[in-house]
Amino acid sequence: MITRRDFLKVASSATLGASAARPMLTWAAGDSALPVPGKEGLIVRSYRFLDLETPVEYFNTWITPTQHFFVRNHMHEPATLDPSDWKLSVGGEVDKPYTLSLAQLSKLETHSVVNTLECAGNGRAFQNPKVPGVQWQKGAVGTGRFTGPRLRDLLERAGVKATGKHVMFHGLDDVPGRVPPFIRSIPIEKAMDSDTLVAIQMNGMALPKHHGFPARALTPGWVGAASCKWLTEIKVLDQEFEGNFMSPGYRWPNQPGKPGEAAKPEDTHPLTALNVKSLIASPGDGSTVRSGLVHVQGTAWAGEGDVVRVEVSTDDGGTWQPAKLGNEKAHYAWRLWDFKWQATSGDYAIAVRATDSLGRKQPTVPVWNPSGYLNNAVDQVKIHVKA
Amino acid sequence: MSKLSRAVVGVAALLAVPVVRSQSASSSGLPEGPLQAKAATACTECHEARIIVQQRLNKAAWTKEVDKMIKWGALVEPQDHDPLIDYLSTNFGVDKPEYVADRTTTASPKKTKK
Numbered sequence: 004m005i006t007r008r009d010f011l012k013v014a015s016s017a018t019l020g021a022s023a024a025r026p027m028l029t030w031a032a033g034d035s036a037l038p039v040p041g042k043e044g045l046i047v048r049s050y051r052f053l054d055l056e057t058p059v060e061y062f063n064t065w066i067t068p069t070q071h072f073f074v075r076n077h078m079h080e081p082a083t084l085d086p087s088d089w090k091l092s093v094g095g096e097v098d099k100p101y102t103l104s105l106a107q108l109s110k111l112e113t114h115s116v117v118n119t120l121e122c123a124g125n126g127r128a129f130q131n132p133k134v135p136g137v138q139w140q141k142g143a144v145g146t147g148r149f150t151g152p153r154l155r156d157l158l159e160r161a162g163v164k165a166t167g168k169h170v171m172f173h174g175l176d177d178v179p180g181r182v183p184p185f186i187r188s189i190p191i192e193k194a195m196d197s198d199t200l201v202a203i204q205m206n207g208m209a210l211p212k213h214h215g216f217p218a219r220a221l222t223p224g225w226v227g228a229a230s231c232k233w234l235t236e237i238k239v240l241d242q243e244f245e246g247n248f249m250s251p252g253y254r255w256p257n258q259p260g261k262p263g264e265a266a267k268p269e270d271t272h273p274l275t276a277l278n279v280k281s282l283i284a285s286p287g288d289g290s291t292v293r294s295g296l297v298h299v300q301g302t303a304w305a306g307e308g309d310v311v312r313v314e315v316s317t318d319d320g321g322t323w324q325p326a327k328l329g330n331e332k333a334h335y336a337w338r339l340w341d342f343k344w345q346a347t348s349g350d351y352a353i354a355v356r357a358t359d360s361l362g363r364k365q366p367t368v369p370v371w372n373p374s375g376y377l378n379n380a381v382d383q384v385k386i387h388v389k390a
Numbered sequence: 391m392s393k394l395s396r397a398v399v400g401v402a403a404l405l406a407v408p409v410v411r412s413q414s415a416s417s418s419g420l421p422e423g424p425l426q427a428k429a430a431t432a433c434t435e436c437h438e439a440r441i442i443v444q445q446r447l448n449k450a451a452w453t454k455e456v457d458k459m460i461k462w463g464a465l466v467e468p469q470d471h472d473p474l475i476d477y478l479s480t481n482f483g484v485d486k487p488e489y490v491a492d493r494t495t496t497a498s499p500k501k502t503k504k
Contacts, residue, residue: 036495047492051438055494070496133446133484135455179436180463 041211043070048137052076053213057142062284062302065331065339066117067145069206074213075122075143077185077248079177081233086217091201095171095238098162105217109203111152116198116223117333119146119304123226123253123274126369126378132263134375141282141382144304146336149221150204155195157237163191167239170194172220172231187253188244189222189229193275198223198335201234223335224307226274226377228253249273255372262371277306278379279365281313281340281357288384297346297388299326301355304337308359315342319352320367320381326355348390354383419443425470425477432464432474442482444489449479 037047045055055074057067086105094100122143127136137143158170171188178184193199200221203210210216215232222229228248243249254271281303286292299317303310309332314323329339340355356365369378420426420439433442447455452475460466466474 035492036497037492038497039494040496042494043496045494047440047494048444049438049441050492054441056491132448133451135445135447135451137441138444138489182436182462 041070041213042074045071045073046140046142048139049076052079054137055213056139057145059141059282059284059301060287062142062282063300063339065146065329065336066148066206069147069208069211069214072145072147072205072214073122073143075124075137075227076213076232077176078179078182080212081175081177084175084212084216084233089217089235091218091235091237093157093161093237096164096167096241097158097239098164100161103157105203108152108201108218111156113150113203114153114197114200115148115150116200116221117146117148117336118221118223119144119277119335119337120227120230121277121280121304123228123376124374126380127375129378129380130369130371130375134373136375143227144282146302146304147205148207149200149202149223150207151200151202151218151221153197154199154201154220154237155197157201158194158239161239163239166241167191169240169243171236171238171240171244172234173236173238174215174219174231175233175235183247185231185248186244186246187228187231187248188240189220189225189275190243191239193222193225193229196223201237202230224276226253226277228274243273252374253376254374255376260371260373264371265373274376277304278377279303279305279308279310279357279359279361279363280379281310281355281365282382283353283355283384286353286384286386289386290384291387291389292346294346294348294388294390297344299342299344299353299355300340301382302337302339303328303355303357305357305359305361305363307335308361308363309334310338310357311360312358313338313340314356314358315344316354316356317344317346317351319383320354323356346388348388350385350387352383352385354381356381421481423477423481425474428466428470428474429477432466432470433459435465436463442478444491445482446484446486446489447479447482448484449475452479452482 048054048056053074053076057071057073061071089105090102092102124136125139125143128138128140168191169188173186176185201218202221203218205214218234219232220230253274255274256266257270282301284301303313313326315326316323326340326342358364365379365381367381369380420429456475
């Protein structure tokens with residue numbers, strides 16, 4: 004196994020201090036703009052470590068530009084990453100374990116997947132009662148074009164033994180204190196899917212550091228946590244990986260519980276694919292628009308399903324009318340949608356709901372779970388229409 | 391102690407000072423109270439205060455969080471355990487107003503306001 008020290012060239016504390024101390028220059032919340040190279044106008048959920056949310060008004064393109072793409076880090080990003088030293092090992096329950104340099108990985112045949120990546124905790128802030136964790140509202144989601152070798156090709160080169168049932172990803176997150184390392188696994192069937200990648204590009208460019216440079220897993224249609232960043236080790240296991248970020252982290256109760264109720268660990272299962280979900284990008288919540296033709300616009304996605312219908316209500320859920328789906332589509336990517344509304348003056352609650360090819364619909368209120376995962380409740384904005 | 395650990399502790403020491411200094415001047419930093427300094431050192435060694443001040447949790451939930459963080463390396467002396475939970479659940483309880491977040495910019499940082 005490659006250790007962190009083989010890989011990281013630890014920057015001097017002076018260098019680290021200079022960059023890390025920057026947030027303290029602009030401390031008061033809500034009235035400051037915090038510098039993050041390559042990321043413009045994002046909502047700062049955390050600056051050290053970095054967690055950035057995309058404001059919904061940016062969701063007006065099928066591909067989310069990288070500068071507007073959300074960032075979810077569990078820990079600190081690797082302090083220094085030297086691509087010439089970086090290695091990716093493939094081992095575990097395989098016949099021929101091996102290691103690749105970035106140059107070797109980059110020479111392999113690549114495949115591209117347009118994928119809607121969503122943090123499992125997106126929408127956590129709307130859980131009632133409140134639950135601990137990054138208080139994501141609507142924008143821990145985005146759609147990118149990810150490119151890299153298929154994970155299947157890497158695994159087949161190593162020769163997966165019959166005992167190989169799960170595939171573990173280990174990233175180079177800089178782990179503070181005694182926090183457990185960010186290691187998770189996915190079942191072998193998903194790992195061998197032709198769309199599961201070791202991505203080295205995002206939106207046509209080398210992966211930016213915030214998104215896992217030089218390589219990340221890309222497990223399409225699944226919660227973002229299945230797409231480990233700063234990937235350095237792929238290990239085939241005979242069972243699911245046992246660690247904090249598999250249990251108790253990222254699990255869902257087998258039985259629905261009452262709001263506020265805890266779930267017994269043995270009565271839960273790991274999160275996998277995303278739910279069906281939709282968002283209103285415009286008009287913005289609390290905004291005022293002129294009467295007449297109003298374009299209500301947004302996005303809808305469904306993990307491993309396909310969005311088949313998006314409906315909009317302009318009367319607080321009383322009646323629903325179909326929205327027009329955008330032409331751009333890919334299996335794991337969201338659809339843009341548009342609803343033309345002849346608005347007269349007054350105050351309105353506008354809502355959207357999607358249905359997918361698996362027959363799934365969105366609930367009207369968040370489904371309770373103790374960590375606030377997978378909130379796909381119907382989205383709503385309140386607006387004023389002036390004459 | 392490894393070079394990496396020393397670097398992390400070095401950064402934490404650098405960061406702890408401005409946090410403490412800015413608290414009383416900011417409505418959204420760690421607020422004043424008998425456990426302000428303990429919270430600043432125990433919690434912000436690994437993450438900044440922003441991740442704390444956005445939470446709205448009752449005492450039972452704060453107790454679970456504090457105990458988890460102690461397990462993960464937060465240095466909280468036994469006599470500070472209950473007062474720290476009281477401090478967090480008083481200041482970041484379910485009845486507090488909604489947290490307003492900052493935005494990012496790609497521009498250069500502003501100068502320090504003194």
